[in-house]
Amino acid sequence: MGTWDIGPFDNDTAADFAHTLDETAEDEREGLVRATLTRAVRSQDHLEGPEGDEAVAAAALVAAQCPGGEPVCAVFGPEDALPVFAAGLRPLAVEALDRVVAEASELAELWDEAPDGPKWREVIGRLRDALDPPVPPQEDVLFETVLGSGRFSG
Secondary structure, eight states: OOBOSSSTTOBHHHHHHHHHHHHSOGGGHHHHHHHHHHHHHHOOSOBOHHHHHHHHHHHHHHHHTSTTOOOOOTTTSOSSOOOOOOTTHHHHHHHHHHHHTSTTBHHHHHHHTSTTHHHHHHHHHHHHHHHSOOOOOOHHHHHHHHHHTTTTOO
8 A cells, every 4th residue: 555645654664663563562662663763863875765654653653752742643553552752762753854854865755756745744844843842032032131121221
């Protein structure tokens, strides 16, 4: 069947990864997620599509546990409960997602040729934002605080 939608678990490879997680002992699941993310980050030349699909799925699992993270697909994602992942997985998941959307990624190439490619990139962006929330600009707040303190009154 291949890929049927833009979500992290909306392809055969990611659904198989979820099944593998369900079959893995509970105390080894975080290790499997970490290994999957690490494999994507360490890919030397060209990140192959299946490794990219697995990395996106693994990153989605980590992002789901972050404030503002989206729940994982109940139909194609893991059925069994996952452990609370170490916070140290978040930067690794961000690196993996950055690798997935990089120029030397088969998955990025395929999505860039697809009509839903921009929507897929939005999904990746939301995952990345949950893992590493953007910091709002602080200039306006700082400026208002200084002015409001009366330090510049005449």
